[in-house]
Amino acid sequence: MALNANDRSIAGFTMTGHALVHWFETSIPIFLVVWIVEFDVSVAWIGIVVALGYAPFGLGALPGGILADRFGTKRLILFCLAGMSSAFLVLALAAVADSIYAVAVGLVLWGIAASVYHPAGLSLISTGVEERGTVFAWHGIAGNVGIALGPFVAATLLFVLEWQYVAAILAVPGLVAVAYGLRAEFDPVAATDATGSDSPQALSLSELRSNSRVLFASAFAIVFVIVTFEGLFYRGVLTFLPEILHGLPAMAEIELAAGLEGIEPGDYIYVGLLVVGMAGQYTGGKLTSRVPAARGLAVIFTILAVLALAFVPVTAMGLGMILVYCAVLGFFLFAIQPFYQEAVAVYTPPDTRGLSYGYTYLGEFGLGATSIAIGGFVLSESLGLFFAMLAGFALTGALLSAGLVVGLDRVGILATDPERAD
Template identity: 75%
Template sequence: MALNSNDRSIAGFTMAGHALVHWFETSIPILLVIWLAEFDVSMALLGIVVALGYAPFGIGALPGGILADRYGTKRLILLCLAGMSAAFLVLSLATSIYAIAVGLILWGIAASIYHPAGLALISTGVEERGTVFAWHGIAGNAGIALGPFVAATLLIFLDWQLVTAVLAVPGILAVLYGLSAQFEPTAAVEDDVDAGPDEALSLSGLITNSRALFASAFAIVFVIVTFEGLYYRGMLTYLPEILHGLEAMDGLAVPAGLEGIEPADYIYVGLLVVGMAGQYVGGKLTDRLDPARGMAGIFGVLVVLALAFVPVTGMGLVAIATLCGVFGFFLFAIQPFYQNAVAVYTPADSRGLSYGYTYLGEFGLGSASIAIGGFVLGGASLATFFVVIASFALAGMVLSAALVAGLDRFVDADRPADAKADD
């Protein structure tokens, strides 16, 4: 079914926002190498500085969702885009590692707003929600791939200060585009989604709405998303380093002039590109398949794929590349399902809060697998690492199956009207 004009307008606006969040996010590690030499600091200190920037990205999702419910999703997304662009302009003027820290913290605070606000806007304003979730995810993957590529390419020709300023330009253009975008943010729901004057920001309102959410099936969805975050962050954090250490990578020739690129990086970027197809297929399927059933099925595939890395890492280049491609497809195919699950199991007037909790679990609690993975890889075998990662997907599969088996019936009577219409 073709998107109507309101759906198209929201899709364009949120796709730009999603792409730019990850555009900025993934360019930071490229700049990290430059800052290490520029300011003559230890990797430990620089790691703390960068962590200070990434931490608000997950922690700020919950307050970002609260603000989206109170002040409106479009206004918050525009604030996010302007804030991220301003943060990179601050970085372009930095003359010390402390100024870098300020710029990164500002970026993390601004970026944390996007996911709860953007997904809440799609869930309440879009009729063809699955299709827009698909294109929204594709845009995010495009930002993930283009951010480091553009940053690294510009650094060949320009000083890093100018590069950070140039990276801010698309964000500024997106703000101008967003200011002119016209759409109805609640066109897909019948409920009154306007919060009271102070309710969305009051402590009592937060506690009341949170209790209502976690007394429903959303509590299970939140835990499912957290396990997905543990799987996602653990695999994507350590897979590049794992691939770099494989003997099979020696068989991948690097074209002349690109000798500085690690061969394994080709496979990793390819994984992200294949993920765009996974986002699209997953999003389209959410229009036809119950989100809990979809999550259970894909989690099952992710369990198998994580365990498959144990034997395949000892095989040839073709086997490794093929597994990474399949892995990339399903890793990103599950995202539209849990995004839609939040919309299905929550009332429209608390979508910002719902997605705030969702991305607190995804980016905040999910980042614990970085520490877990480092501990396992430092003291145990590579096989043990993949078994631990597979256990996260197994837990997600079990909880999703439980949602299908019993909790669907438990919450059906209280499920929002717009959610029931999607079943």
């Protein structure tokens, strides 16, 4: 079914925002490799620094969800776009201080600004769009475009420019998006029974406590934990994979043409993984209308656990198998995301959707960021142990998702849409 004008307007606005959030987010691991050399720090220490930036990206999602319900989703998304761009300009200036601590400050500012996007953007789609599954899919693809282009542009520019100039250049599209967003017009509640516009709504502390109790007395409590374990896996993989790929013996065997000696092949394999993730994101989004969210989560978590355990053996099979492995990993790493987004929509009422997505991304990106700090220390000890840790995260998510499939969702309040949950 074709999207109506309101759906198209919301899709364009949120796709732009989603692409840019991940444009910034996934360029950071490319800088991570540079910062290790630039500031002469260990993988464990840089893991802590990057975790300080990624943590508020998730921890701010809860207040972001509250603010989305109170002040309106469009305002929050515009703030996000302007704030992220400004933070990367601050990050560029951190090079003048020649301090890893200044870099940490820039990352924290980025994380605060970026934190409001997902609860605001997904809430806007869930309440304003009639063809929710389709727009979730396209929204996910846009995120993957940003996920792939961010590190690709960063890695390519780093071949010819100092990292601080690259950070400043990456900020420019966000400023352009603010100008576009100011002109966008749409009805943010067209898909609900509500009427009105994206206007301020009062949310008292007692209402916050009451709505939170309702959410966590239902199956959403299980969904929250599931999303947290997905975040632990996702963050651990994407943050350290560029550094891991750089160190593989197979990378040293790649012969580069004259003039390209400064290019890191591992960075472009990483980008390729993210590009394949677009297909996974789109496929997952389309399947949410056919496969119950909990069942889809259980299956994909199991696949991710197997892939994590297979990483070390695959690296001994040569470059070709590494490429195939990364493509498969990229597909399923992103195919899972529309399923947990749909699970939140299924297990929560519309009037707490902003709050529910706030909690969701508190788990995904906030609590999930702990795997960066932990992973840096584990990785410094053993590559195999690092991927065993990731497999444990995925297996836990699979077991919890299977619990939803067999009926744990019947504890407390039932799903908002029982027919879609079954």
